Amino acid sequence: MKRLVTKLSAMAVSVCMLMPTLSDGVTIGYENAMAASETADILFNNEDRFFVYVGTYGNDIPQFRYLYPTSDGSYNADKVIWEDAPAEISYGDIFVAAGEAPLTKVYPAADDPANSHIYYYSLDEGSELNKAGNCSDLMKKKELTVTSKTYDGSSHWSVRYVDSVGETYYYGLSAFASSLGVDPLDCEVGDVYTYAFYNDNMVIPLAKQTQNLTETMTVEVVEVNESSLLVKPASRPDSKERLTLPKKYLDNDVEPSVGMKLEVTYSDGILETYPEQFGKVIKAVVVSEKNDLLPGQVRVTLVDADTNEPIIYQNDSDTYLGYLLFRECDFGGPYFENPSITDIKINPFIVKYEDMSEERDYTFHVEQSSKIRNYTVLRDEASVVRNDNNSYELVFKLKFTPTGDVNDDGEFNVSDVVLLQKWLLAVPDAELKNWKAADFCNDNKLDVFDQCMMKSELISSPITAYVKPDHEIMYGVDIHVVADDVKMYLGPDTSYRTVTTIPKYTILTELGVQDNNDNWAFINYKGQFGWIQMVNENGERQCIVDYPLADKPVIYLYPEEETDVHVELELTEADLSTTYPKYNNGWDVTAYPDGTLLNKADGSHHRYLFWDAVNCKTRFDLTTGFCVAGIDTESFLKEKLAYMGLNEEEMNEFIVYWLPRMEHNAYNLISFQGDVYTDSAKLDITPAPDSILRVFMAYVPLEEAIGIEPQQLSGFERNGFTVVEWGGSEIRKADNTIPEKVS
Structure with a gap:
C-alpha cells in the first residue's frame, strides 16, 4: 500500500482550481499521527484517497464524500453511504481506509424517470475506516462570497464564489435526498462561507457567516440626474427627506422619470450624508401603481412604436394574432430551461403560468409566427416590470411594416x-x-x-415562391462556390425559374436537402431562398461541400482473458480517412484484459484502435442536448462521461483531445449521438462483445446561449468482454433561418 508524507498548516496555499462536478477534494492522514505543533507530518495511505462526513442520506444514514486525486492535481468526489459508521461522528470528520474499501453503485430512484440517473456508492459490509481528524482542525481556511447559484435541470447544483482578491471558485453537488451539515445551497448572492482548503483545492464548507439583515423602502423619484436619482420615502409624501440612488441599480430597460415609484432593497442602514444615501443597495425595482394581476399572471401589451398606443387588431378568428410569447428561465452558467411558448390571442393578453417561481429570474420575448400581421417586433424596446406578487407587466413595441398581403393568403404578390x-x-x-x-x-x-x-x-421585394426542402437543417455545412455565375433556382431542378446567379468564391450555408438527392442544396443568398446544384447537367463541379469530420473515434477492447479479436468498420455516410494501426479489411489484434492490444500485422502494441472519416454526410440529431458555457466544458464533460460509463483513463483522453477546441468558445451546444451515429458507423467484432459502449459527441460552437430540451442519458455496466468507443464531430451553426411560409 502506497504511503506518502506531507505537511499541513505551514504550506503556502495558492488559488483553487476548477473542481469536478459532484464535490471537491482533500488529502488527510491519521489522527494519532498528529503532533501538537502547528506544523505536523501527516501520514497518508491508499494513494491519497479518503472520506469526509458531510451529513445524512434519507435523514438517517451517514453520508460521506469519497475523494480521490486525478492526474491534473484536482480531486473527484463521489457520494458514499456508510451504514456502519460510528455513532459519535461530527460534520467534517475525515476517515481513511485501513485496507481496501469496496464500493457498490446504487441507483436509488431507478423507477423515477426524472431521477433515474442519480446514484451513490455504498461501502460494502465489513469495510474498516479510521478517523484521521476534522477538516476544521487540519486545513487552511478561506472566506468566499457567493456570486451565483445555478441548477442544470438534472438534480445537480453549482455554486460560484469569489475571494477577497477576486479569484473565482466553483463547488458542485447533487442534493438528492441529502441533508448536509453546512448546506452550500442554502445561500443567496452575497452570502459569505468559510471553506476548508488543502493542496489548492476546496474541500467542504465549514460555516456560513451571518449577514446583515436587509431592509426595503418604497421611494418616489423627485429628480433624475445623469448617473443618479434623488428620491423620497413614498410612505411620507410631505417629507423633506431626500436620498441618493445610483441609476446602476435599475434594470437596463427601465427609464426613470419623476413620480416613478421604486422598491429599494438595501443593507447597512441609511448613511447620514447630504443628501442621505442607502448603506448598501442590493436592488431597485419599479413598483406598479395599479397591479390587478394575480401571482404568476403575465400581461402582454403590444404597442405601436410611433404612437406608443396599444395596437388595435381586427381579428376575425379571435384566436390568433400571429405573435408568440416566449418565456425562458436563465439558471446562469451553462444551463437554460426549454422555453414556454404561448399564442397571443388578443391585445392586451394575459397568460397564467402555474410554475412561476419567486426564486428564479425569467426573460420574455415576442416573436412573429408564420402569419405576419403588418408589424415587426422591435427586440430592444421592450419593458418588463416584475410586481411584488410575482406577476409581470410586459410591453413590447412594434414597428408598422405593412405586408401588402390584402387577400390574406400568406404571400405578397x-x-x-x-x-x-x-x-x-x-x-x-x-x-x-x-x-x-x-x-x-x-x-x-x-x-x-x-x-x-x-x-x-x-x-x-425578393421572390418567395420557392420549394420547401424535405429536411430543414439547423446547423448546416459550408458550401464553397467554385464556378462562375452559378444559377440559383426556386426548386431543386433546372426546370424551375432562375432567381439569380451567385459569383465564384462565395461561401454559402446549407439550410435544407431533399430526400435521395445530394446534388441540390437549399440556401439563402442575399435574403433570397432557393436551390443550387453541386454538379451541373454537364457534369461540371460548381460547388464543394465542407462536410464535417468524424473526429478521432478510438476503440478500446477489454476481454476477460487474452483473446484474438477481429474488428470491422462499415461507414455508410462517410469516407474512411486515417487509421492507426493500419486498417486492412479490418483490424486483427490480440487483446488483453488490461486493454493492451497487439497488432498481428506488424507486432506493434496499442492502447486503442484509431480511425477518422471525412465527407461525413450524417445528419446528427441536435433536437436534445445541453447548452454549456465554454468555461464550464471541463466540469460538464467529467460529469456526463463518468455517468455514461467511461473510466478515468478513457475520460481523460477524451477531455485532453476535445477540451482545447471547446473551452474557448462562448458556449457549446452538445448532444451525444445514438442510433444516428451507430447506424452510419457500424462495428462488426468477432468474437462478439458482451457489452459495448459507443460515445459520440456532436457539438456546435455558439456565440450566445440557446434553449434546448435536456438530453436524457443512460448509464453503462461493464460485463464480460467489453468494448468502449468514443469520438466526436464539430458542426458549424448556420446563420440563416428558413421562414415557415413557403410554397
Missing part, C-alpha cells in the same frame, strides 16, 4: 396589387380581407398613394 386596384375602383366583389396590409401611408385609410407605394414595395 401581383394579385394583391390587382385586388387593391379593383377595390379602389369599386369593382363589385373586390373584398380586402386584410385592408391594413395595404396602408403603406399608415393613416388608417386606403388611396392611390398607398397603391403607388405598394407597387414599389412589390418590385423591390
Whole structure:
C-alpha cells in the first residue's frame, strides 16, 4: 500500500482550481499521527484517497464524500453511504481506509424517470475506516462570497464564489435526498462561507457567516440626474427627506422619470450624508401603481412604436394574432430551461403560468409566427416590470411594416396589387380581407398613394415562391462556390425559374436537402431562398461541400482473458480517412484484459484502435442536448462521461483531445449521438462483445446561449468482454433561418 508524507498548516496555499462536478477534494492522514505543533507530518495511505462526513442520506444514514486525486492535481468526489459508521461522528470528520474499501453503485430512484440517473456508492459490509481528524482542525481556511447559484435541470447544483482578491471558485453537488451539515445551497448572492482548503483545492464548507439583515423602502423619484436619482420615502409624501440612488441599480430597460415609484432593497442602514444615501443597495425595482394581476399572471401589451398606443387588431378568428410569447428561465452558467411558448390571442393578453417561481429570474420575448400581421417586433424596446406578487407587466413595441398581403393568403404578390386596384375602383366583389396590409401611408385609410407605394414595395421585394426542402437543417455545412455565375433556382431542378446567379468564391450555408438527392442544396443568398446544384447537367463541379469530420473515434477492447479479436468498420455516410494501426479489411489484434492490444500485422502494441472519416454526410440529431458555457466544458464533460460509463483513463483522453477546441468558445451546444451515429458507423467484432459502449459527441460552437430540451442519458455496466468507443464531430451553426411560409 502506497504511503506518502506531507505537511499541513505551514504550506503556502495558492488559488483553487476548477473542481469536478459532484464535490471537491482533500488529502488527510491519521489522527494519532498528529503532533501538537502547528506544523505536523501527516501520514497518508491508499494513494491519497479518503472520506469526509458531510451529513445524512434519507435523514438517517451517514453520508460521506469519497475523494480521490486525478492526474491534473484536482480531486473527484463521489457520494458514499456508510451504514456502519460510528455513532459519535461530527460534520467534517475525515476517515481513511485501513485496507481496501469496496464500493457498490446504487441507483436509488431507478423507477423515477426524472431521477433515474442519480446514484451513490455504498461501502460494502465489513469495510474498516479510521478517523484521521476534522477538516476544521487540519486545513487552511478561506472566506468566499457567493456570486451565483445555478441548477442544470438534472438534480445537480453549482455554486460560484469569489475571494477577497477576486479569484473565482466553483463547488458542485447533487442534493438528492441529502441533508448536509453546512448546506452550500442554502445561500443567496452575497452570502459569505468559510471553506476548508488543502493542496489548492476546496474541500467542504465549514460555516456560513451571518449577514446583515436587509431592509426595503418604497421611494418616489423627485429628480433624475445623469448617473443618479434623488428620491423620497413614498410612505411620507410631505417629507423633506431626500436620498441618493445610483441609476446602476435599475434594470437596463427601465427609464426613470419623476413620480416613478421604486422598491429599494438595501443593507447597512441609511448613511447620514447630504443628501442621505442607502448603506448598501442590493436592488431597485419599479413598483406598479395599479397591479390587478394575480401571482404568476403575465400581461402582454403590444404597442405601436410611433404612437406608443396599444395596437388595435381586427381579428376575425379571435384566436390568433400571429405573435408568440416566449418565456425562458436563465439558471446562469451553462444551463437554460426549454422555453414556454404561448399564442397571443388578443391585445392586451394575459397568460397564467402555474410554475412561476419567486426564486428564479425569467426573460420574455415576442416573436412573429408564420402569419405576419403588418408589424415587426422591435427586440430592444421592450419593458418588463416584475410586481411584488410575482406577476409581470410586459410591453413590447412594434414597428408598422405593412405586408401588402390584402387577400390574406400568406404571400405578397401581383394579385394583391390587382385586388387593391379593383377595390379602389369599386369593382363589385373586390373584398380586402386584410385592408391594413395595404396602408403603406399608415393613416388608417386606403388611396392611390398607398397603391403607388405598394407597387414599389412589390418590385423591390425578393421572390418567395420557392420549394420547401424535405429536411430543414439547423446547423448546416459550408458550401464553397467554385464556378462562375452559378444559377440559383426556386426548386431543386433546372426546370424551375432562375432567381439569380451567385459569383465564384462565395461561401454559402446549407439550410435544407431533399430526400435521395445530394446534388441540390437549399440556401439563402442575399435574403433570397432557393436551390443550387453541386454538379451541373454537364457534369461540371460548381460547388464543394465542407462536410464535417468524424473526429478521432478510438476503440478500446477489454476481454476477460487474452483473446484474438477481429474488428470491422462499415461507414455508410462517410469516407474512411486515417487509421492507426493500419486498417486492412479490418483490424486483427490480440487483446488483453488490461486493454493492451497487439497488432498481428506488424507486432506493434496499442492502447486503442484509431480511425477518422471525412465527407461525413450524417445528419446528427441536435433536437436534445445541453447548452454549456465554454468555461464550464471541463466540469460538464467529467460529469456526463463518468455517468455514461467511461473510466478515468478513457475520460481523460477524451477531455485532453476535445477540451482545447471547446473551452474557448462562448458556449457549446452538445448532444451525444445514438442510433444516428451507430447506424452510419457500424462495428462488426468477432468474437462478439458482451457489452459495448459507443460515445459520440456532436457539438456546435455558439456565440450566445440557446434553449434546448435536456438530453436524457443512460448509464453503462461493464460485463464480460467489453468494448468502449468514443469520438466526436464539430458542426458549424448556420446563420440563416428558413421562414415557415413557403410554397
